[in-house]
Amino acid sequence: MDLLNSSIKELTAHLKSGKVSVKEATEAALTRIEKTEPKIKAFIRLHKDEAIKRAEELDKKKEKRGALFGIPIAIKDNMNLKDTETTAGSKILQGYISPYNATVVEKLKNEGAVIIGKTNMDEFAMGSSTENSAFFNTHNPVNTEYVPGGSSGGSAAAVKSNEVIAALGSDTGGSIREPAAFCGVVGLKPTYGRVSRYGLIAFASSLDQIGPFAKNVEDSAIMLNVITGFDNHDETSVQKNKQDFTHLLGKEIKRKKIGIIKEVSNFDIQEEVEDSLQASIDVLKDMGAEVVEISLPHLKYALPTYYIVAPAEASANLSRFDGVRYGLVEEGKNLKETYEKTRTTGFGTEVKRRILIGTFTLSAGYYDAYYLKASRIRRLIEQDFEKAFEKIDALILPTTARTAFKLGEISNPLEMYMNDIFTIPVSLAGLPAISIPYGNDRKGLPIGMQIVGKWFKEDELLQIASALENGGKNEQL
Amino acid sequence: MIDIKKYEKLSALSLNPEEEEKISKDLEDIIGYFGTLKEVDTENVEPYVYTRGAKLFLRKDVKGKSLGKEALTKNRELFKGSFYRVKKIMGE
């Protein structure tokens, strides 16, 4: 029995029956990691001893088993885990020992999850390949010459290689969905405000959202059940009635209106990805869904808008890394020099690039032309979606225009940014979206299909995703 | 040409010449790319800053636990009892 090849539901059943103990499941994960990590390098840090200790404690527990009881989980290294080092993939945070738990960590623990370790990522979640990690590259488990995507590349790779059953990532402009697509796993970005950001090291505060990586849609829903909810530590988390996100799974999607975006065809899309999109549309139609073409006139402005808004917020969010209270410090002859040395050595090139972009777009004389202008266009993009969603229940488009690229293949920053053209517009509008694997290209690399739901309608989004997931399986058989 | 030195100073960064040249060029490209936004008419459009459903809630004025010294010293040595210490602000 390959324990790690199970879904949350399956492993839970094994644990419940008593066939497997939590310790055995945890050890299985650690053994697997030992075997695969040299090739994949998904983890920045493993918490072996803590995980075993935790597993033993859980095994003694007979009552009140949580929804993730005994499930080995990995989390991205930008979420604070008390008394452990949390680096966000940056040298500047090396040695930072977190004094508190992120809200999502508390929630995972409350539901009995076993946190195996912290996963690799692009530094401060800035990147699309995990190559911007200050420490090392992570390899795509499907083909290790390829990137796993980013910025949550470590979490995607850990789930794909069966090192853990599920993982948490964070998505600002596509950082869950793009690596999910590249690695061939399911990645969900909830509606902005759905999951507390407290304890998530901020990249762009108005966009960041935590979400799960899982092996299937159902597991994503189970994970969302756990991490969601209003948090009085986060003023941007939204008060909503508690609901079970699995409740619509398996229900038929007849007469659901699925939108396809007219403007998507203006982009240069890999042929196999186009084919996959068409195939998924056909499957949805077969299941009785109605496919409607809608227009998002401002779609092409999403990328430049994002690259103004996100770096602007990031430039302020990253100012706290000054070497005074935690993390790296490089002493200079005076304070100014200490700041500059610490920050210049501590941040990688992409982070510095974005800090400088953000500083520029907020600076006197440019604020109106860049930051304010972008904020207004962001409104127009949101309104485009709002209008579209008057006619449809969900949207479908590829998660990325192309499949994974090779490590080191893309060095031009603008070219790298283009990877997120289909995920960024959704992020700007704060909408929930999921990427599910849908076929492979000729090289055998996974293709991801993105379904976008209405604000706070993750249940319907998961319903459609699940239908496509299952329908797709039948189709491919 | 953007005055990269100015933005370095505001960001408390001090790039080495090669990095400065490389990033300067990237910035030119990226900012040039932003130019396409000029064609969008944004008159009377409300900027999007706060996301949907966001409603400020207010916390009660009740004291909670503060961090112990241990949590602080795990991250930095404290001086003169319990102060953080930095190099003086000015000085050559």
Added chain:
Amino acid sequence: MNSYKPTIGLEIHVQLATKTKIFCNCSTEFGAEPNTNVCPICMGMPGTLPVLNEKVVEYGTKLGLALNMTINKTSTFYRKNYFYPDLPKGYQITQYTIPIASNGFLEVNTTNGKKKIHILRGHIEEDSGKSIHTGDITESQYSYIDFNRSGIPLMEIVTYPDIETAEQAYEFLVLLRKTVRYLGVSNGDMEKGALRCDVNISVSKGKELGTKVEIKNLNSFRSVRRALEFEIKRQVETLEKGGTIIQETRHLDERTGETKPMRVKEELNDYRYFPEPDLPPLVLTDKYIEKIRNTIPELPGNKEERFIKEFGINREYAHELASSEKIADYFENTVQVTGKPKETANYIMVIIMSYLNEKGKKIDQITFKAEHFKELFELIDNGTISKNIAKKVLDDSLRNGKSPKTIVREEGLVQITDTDAIESVINEIIEENPKPVSQFLNGKTQVIGFLVGQIMKKTKGRANPKIVSKKLIEKLNSMK
């Protein structure tokens, strides 16, 4: 020189007297061991987020209303970006485009009459930590940082530049401090940093404003006044001599009373304000604003006017009595019992206030209450003691806590009204003072005061002064 007109604006930071910080639940207690009132939020630890304290909103609204400002039903938070070691996040969360309160005024009394000083805005924000530079600021190698103050709530009050004299600025600050104390929104202690003031000042002859100079780090109201007085003089003299004023930041040298340019280099100033994405707008309902408005007590200025009108007491007394809510309440409660506002005011101002000053006590710490005042006035009215003795009785009572009646009885202070006894003292004094007596008999009637004084002295003030003067004059006239 008179033709130069100063233009002065004030920026005052008022620390709001909440129990916890603006965005986290750390204590705001003053004087704690450094870096003990801190948590991941106010230390700017990665991943933390601000959550607004409801008391900050309440106090901000209250102060705004008390300063006759409009409360903005929607106000927003911004980030102000700059690097400084005591600013943990590298930005300060403050209000910028739309503050919680806009456009108000305070009316102050000056030696040249009343002056309305307009207020531009009042916004809520977080304080930074505290940098301590040991030794000479340029000599020491290190600065030491305490983050206990980081995140303490402030309301910044910005006036319009319609202040014209140092006195007006001073009176504005005094009235503002009284107001915040009345409201209970701040303790207003400048020494503890609960009130901080920066000033902007320029002088000009014509309509066009002169070059603005900022004076920072003023640590008392007196310093504000001195700094302004010096600066007005300096600017006018410079211009008279054909010089120019440089736009700069200066500080007051407390020793010499002179303002001097700050030695800190003027850093590149670009705060890159932008909306704080972690805090949605603060929305207040009319109902909430009205609820807060109803909790505002009568403020010192209004109270002063009412005391003058209602009780007929002079402005000086009314001003002092209204300066603290507790003193004003004490006064009004007493008047209600005694029915004698002028006399009550007089005793409070002359005896009680000097006692409080001497002992460093507050009015609510004394045992002498309204009923004791009533007793004291009865003793005067029924002739048991003179007004003069009453002062002594009041002072004694403050010190030993005994009731006026007890003091009068124990110390034998009962007024001598027995004419025989008084006459015998009069006779003694006439005998002992032949010179003044003969002067009187020769028509120099003003010596009567001296003789009365001697009699009072001999009776230790207990003789009824009315009877004394009546009988003395009778006696002296009979000697003519």
